Amino acid sequence: MLPDFNRLKVFYHVYTLNSVVAAANELCLSQPAVSQQLQKLEAELKVPLFTRLHKKLVPTAAGEQLFKLVEPFVDKLQDEISHIRQPQDRPAGLLRIGAPREFGTEYLPRFCHIFRQLYPEVMFRLKFKEAIPLLTMVKEGGLDYALVDVYFKAGELPGFPDIFSIDPVLKEEMILVCSQPYYQQEIAGDHSFKNLLHKEFITDEDDPSILTLWFKHHFRKSPDNLNIVMTLDSHEALISALKLGMGLGVATAHLVWDEIQRGEIVPIATTQPNMVNMISLVQLQDKVPTLTEKTFRNFMTAKMQQTEILKRFQCAEP
Amino acid sequence: MLPDFNRLKVFYHVYTLNSVVAAANELCLSQPAVSQQLQKLEAELKVPLFTRLHKKLVPTAAGEQLFKLVEPFVDKLQDEISHIRQPQDRPAGLLRIGAPREFGTEYLPRFCHIFRQLYPEVMFRLKFKEAIPLLTMVKEGGLDYALVDVYFKAGELPGFPDIFSIDPVLKEEMILVCSQPYYQQEIAGDHSFKNLLHKEFITDEDDPSILTLWFKHHFRKSPDNLNIVMTLDSHEALISALKLGMGLGVATAHLVWDEIQRGEIVPIATTQPNMVNMISLVQLQDKVPTLTEKTFRNFMTAKMQQTEILKRFQCAEP
DNA sequence: AGTATAGGATCATTTAAACTTATGCTTCCA
DNA sequence: TGGAAGCATAAGTTTAAATGATCCTATACT
Numbered sequence A, B: 001m002l003p004d005f006n007r008l009k010v011f012y013h014v015y016t017l018n019s020v021v022a023a024a025n026e027l028c029l030s031q032p033a034v035s036q037q038l039q040k041l042e043a044e045l046k047v048p049l050f051t052r053l054h055k056k057l058v059p060t061a062a063g064e065q066l067f068k069l070v071e072p073f074v075d076k077l078q079d080e081i082s083h084i085r086q087p088q089d090r091p092a093g094l095l096r097i098g099a100p101r102e103f104g105t106e107y108l109p110r111f112c113h114i115f116r117q118l119y120p121e122v123m124f125r126l127k128f129k130e131a132i133p134l135l136t137m138v139k140e141g142g143l144d145y146a147l148v149d150v151y152f153k154a155g156e157l158p159g160f161p162d163i164f165s166i167d168p169v170l171k172e173e174m175i176l177v178c179s180q181p182y183y184q185q186e187i188a189g190d191h192s193f194k195n196l197l198h199k200e201f202i203t204d205e206d207d208p209s210i211l212t213l214w215f216k217h218h219f220r221k222s223p224d225n226l227n228i229v230m231t232l233d234s235h236e237a238l239i240s241a242l243k244l245g246m247g248l249g250v251a252t253a254h255l256v257w258d259e260i261q262r263g264e265i266v267p268i269a270t271t272q273p274n275m276v277n278m279i280s281l282v283q284l285q286d287k288v289p290t291l292t293e294k295t296f297r298n299f300m301t302a303k304m305q306q307t308e309i310l311k312r313f314q315c316a317e318p
Numbered sequence C: 001a002g003t004a005t006a007g008g009a010t011c012a013t014t015t016a017a018a019c020t021t022a023t024g025c026t027t028c029c030a
Numbered sequence D: 001t002g003g004a005a006g007c008a009t010a011a012g013t014t015t016a017a018a019t020g021a022t023c024c025t026a027t028a029c030t
Helices: A004-019 A019-026 A031-045 A061-086 A102-105 A110-117 A132-139 A181-188 A194-197 A210-219 A233-243 A257-261 A291-305 A307-313 B005-017 B020-026 B029-046 B061-086 B099-105 B108-118 B129-137 B181-188 B191-198 B210-219 B235-243 B257-261 B290-302 B307-313
Strands: A050-053 A056-059 A093-099 A122-128 A147-150 A164-180 A201-206 A227-232 A249-252 A265-268 A277-286 B050-053 B056-059 B093-099 B121-128 B145-149 B164-179 B200-204 B227-232 B251-252 B267-268 B275-282
Touching: A004 A061, A019 A031, A019 A194, A019 A210, A050 B129, A056 A061, A056 A233, A061 A093, A061 B061, A061 B093, A093 A102, A093 A132, A093 A291, A093 B061, A102 A110, A102 A122, A102 B227, A110 A122, A110 A291, A132 A164, A132 A181, A164 A181, A164 A210, A164 A233, A164 A291, A181 A265, A194 A210, A194 B235, A201 A249, A210 A249, A210 A277, A210 B056, A227 A233, A233 A249, A233 A265, A257 A265, A265 B267, B005 B020, B005 B029, B020 B029, B056 B061, B061 B093, B093 B129, B093 B181, B099 B108, B099 B121, B099 B210, B099 B235, B108 B121, B108 B290, B129 B164, B129 B275, B164 B181, B164 B210, B164 B235, B164 B290, B181 B267, B191 B210, B200 B210, B200 B235, B200 B251, B210 B235, B210 B251, B210 B275, B227 B235, B235 B267, B257 B267
Parallel strands: A093 A122, A093 A147, A201 A227, B093 B121, B093 B145, B200 B227
Antiparallel strands: A050 A056, A147 A277, A164 A249, A164 A265, A164 A277, B050 B056, B145 B275, B164 B251, B164 B267, B164 B275
């Protein structure tokens, strides 16, 4: 059905150079090799592509048509193959990374920007989604790796066979917070189970059980029914609502770092250490990591250990 | 520089089918053959294109990129290769023909239309130009063949080495004509050299010597200086001027056939047979004619011998 | 005219690669 | 638990591509 592709390559060079010898030089072949390949292509297509004119080769109608087909491809290939072809000595090429929306918008682009200043040949494609869609994309090859809030160990992910390698990269601290005025009025230093239990609560729709978990973690007791005055499906909106003083809510510590520093938002600590949520790097177990992938992974984890960011992630340590 | 093209073909099939065995079947190869070619491509590009996941192959970023490069080409090739690939049993493909404007506009499209009803796989590209540009295009491969008013024999064309084969296909009769009123007033049956010599003349700018040639042909004498009242560079305009009664002019017989039939235009004959101009089919001597080319050539010459057209070309026979 | 040169075709030979068969490994599924 | 399915690997064979030598023809050179 389809002709031999290498012969198309030979044809392309002969056509552009209008010469068999020149094409042979360009292709690092002998003249007879090119001559024969061309003839075989003509035999395959059952149509002459050139009329042999004593000294020159003159393309026929079929030759002209074929060239118009082949030319854009070869040109494009010549342009873009270097972006795909990987150098072994330095990171290059496309990196496709998934992350939770909050983490992705806040930190990832910064990492990418700095990384690109070191290795300008690296390109990024970031996807921000929930855990399950991200894992699916990794599984199907749409992502090189994903940063996911995972509470599971490798092999325990429901719906996925044991195909992932899961490496924790960062602890997110989940803290109960409220606005400064709300704190003064409603809490005023009393962090007891009894006191907190009957306040107003705001929570994220995606993970409504987080409040229960927080109480369990800090007091080893589950509250019966909390007074949830609002549910939202965006972490930003949740923080806004908390700042307005609508009540108490569990927030990711590093995302309210600034507000806590300014005293706008007050964390409610207990004698227990903070509740933590692991952000893990998930990738296909069998995937041989590219130099680029490895370098960025290391870069990212290094950046995360950096004082400034780490501080934010541990800001609310009692 | 560029990778092995056949491996790209293998890659294309593996990617689309997401399976080495399936690709092997489609390519009529064994499974290890495909497996090896894929590995060699990866080695060439120094980048893994798939992560081998137990049962499945999952494309990497590089694989995805490469596929985006290769896919449109293979798809286009699959679509269009059949238009280039020539069947041996029936005419098909593109035919690029050149002709003089007058002949080309008047007859060629008709021929093409009828021919396409017989062989719908044939496409045409017609070019209407003067003799020299047409010959140049044939020489450089822009045309498969050209119909040209040629006064030369093969090998005698100035500026061209002996690369053409020239076959006369049609005699155009060149006749001296004028409008019916002009004829009655100025000629009135007197077709003698002496009488004609001092009339008004109109001629084509491209070939001003045609009048001299006409006199030479019919009376074996060249006129000294004719009273040329207008020169034009379009045959249509020349005929218009003649019809208006501006004087005498040499026209191509078949192009004024209708006007002569209607008595609008009167041919001026002598005892000599009409002066003829050969329309020849010119092509590269060494070009092996395609089935399509041969078929259309035969078709065209047959059509030209057909009563209706032939009559026009010989309408003014004395 | 005679010779040199350049571009391409052809042929026989060598060489390289692509393909095949056989086999092994691992996962998936009944 | 024992196939079946999917891919990788290894070794051997076959095919086809590349080469070097030679030939052919037209053009350029003198």
